[in-house]
Amino acid sequence: MSAPNDQTIIAGQPFGRRRLFFIAGPCVLESRDLALGVAERLAEVAHGLGAPLLFKSSFDKANRTSLGSFRGPGLDQGLRILEDVRRQSGLPVISDVHAPDQAAAAAQVLDVLQIPAFLCRQTDLLQAAGRTGKPVNVKKGQFVAPHDVGPLAQKVLETGNRDVWLTERGFSFGYNNLVVDMRGLAIMGQSGCPVVFDATHSVQLPSGQGGCSGGDRRFVATLARAAVAAGAHGVFMEVHPNPDQALCDGPNSLPLDQVEALMKQLLAIYELINGGEA
Incomplete structure (x- = not known):
């Protein structure tokens, strides 16, 4: 079995x-105008810092609590x-695919296909994503x-696709809480795959508000800084102009106006x- 690629050129x-x-954007596509506004601001920031950035937003959040x-x-x-x-x-774009029959259609638009955490062991989904030839996170x-x-990773690599990334998003710690073991980034890195740290989902409290x-x-910011120091190759952040009004994952989303300063620190x-x- 060939080793995963350690570098991929996208756009x-x-x-x-x-x-x-970096991977950044609103958790879910709330509207075309919101997505375009956030993407244009992220593009300005990324260009100014000379940082590679993928725009992320989900067309479907099939794993909502309620x-x-x-x-x-x-x-x-x-x-x-x-x-x-x-x-x-x-900006290149990334989004979640939840079923094998979504992969081919999504790959017509997406630069990277993402496998949600709850579905990370679904063999048919992983291999359908791998067979598109697009990088798979x-x-x-x-x-x-x-x-x-x-x-x-091997389930994707078996398809002949060598562009596989692995993302840490926190480990279940009792009920309604997550914890991040920074040693895990180094351990995941032994796979040869680029390792991404999801800084916003790692501060999530799953089902912590009952119906959401x-x-x-x-x-x-604290966890993102620690993760880059521990060896993360990429940082994932869900961002929103007004997180308290976001339709999904607002409590753990980073305000858009704080993104540039944090990216500067992480770089x-x-x-x-x-x-x-750099």
């Missing part, structure tokens, strides 16, 4: 183990919005130990840790 930008990169929670516009409309985002902002489930990510998840965004930490290679 002319490097994403992988050799340079810190049946009545907002899920998004769905596959067809969501992909049209993401296609507009890609064209108008110039597998979010490690809250129930999966860092040393058990190898088989997840809570969170504590005060610790997003500086990465440069320090890696001897000037």
Whole structure:
């Protein structure tokens, strides 16, 4: 079995183990205007900092706590919005796929396909995503130990796709809480895959508000800085212009106006840790 790629060029930008990169955007596609506004601001920030960045937003959140929670516009409309985002902002785009039959259609628009944490062991889904030939970002489930990510990656690699990323998003710690073991980033990195740290879902309190998840965004920056110092190759952040009004994951989302300052800090930490290679 061939080893995973350590670097992938997407839309002319490097994403992988050799340079810190970012994934950012609203949790879910609330509207075309919101998505475009956030993407255009993120593009400005990324260009100003010289940082590779993927725009992330979900066309469907199929794993919401409550049946009545907002899920998004769905596959067809969501992909049209993401296609507009890609064209108008110039940013590459990533979104979740929840079923094998979504993968081929999503790959027509997405630059990277993402596997949700709750579905990270679903063989048919992982292999359908792998067979598209697009990079696949597998979010490690809250129930999966860092040393058990190898088989997840292998399910994609078996398709001949070598562009596999692994994302840490916190481990279940009792009820309605998550904890991040920074040693896990190094352990996951032994797979050879680029390792991403999901700084906003890691401060989530799953089902912590009864019918929906809570969170504590005060610790997003703290954990993100620690993760980059511990060797993360990428940082994932859900961001929103007004998190308290967000239709999904507002409590753990970072305000859009705080993103640039945090990215500057993370790039500086990465440069320090890696001897000037940013």
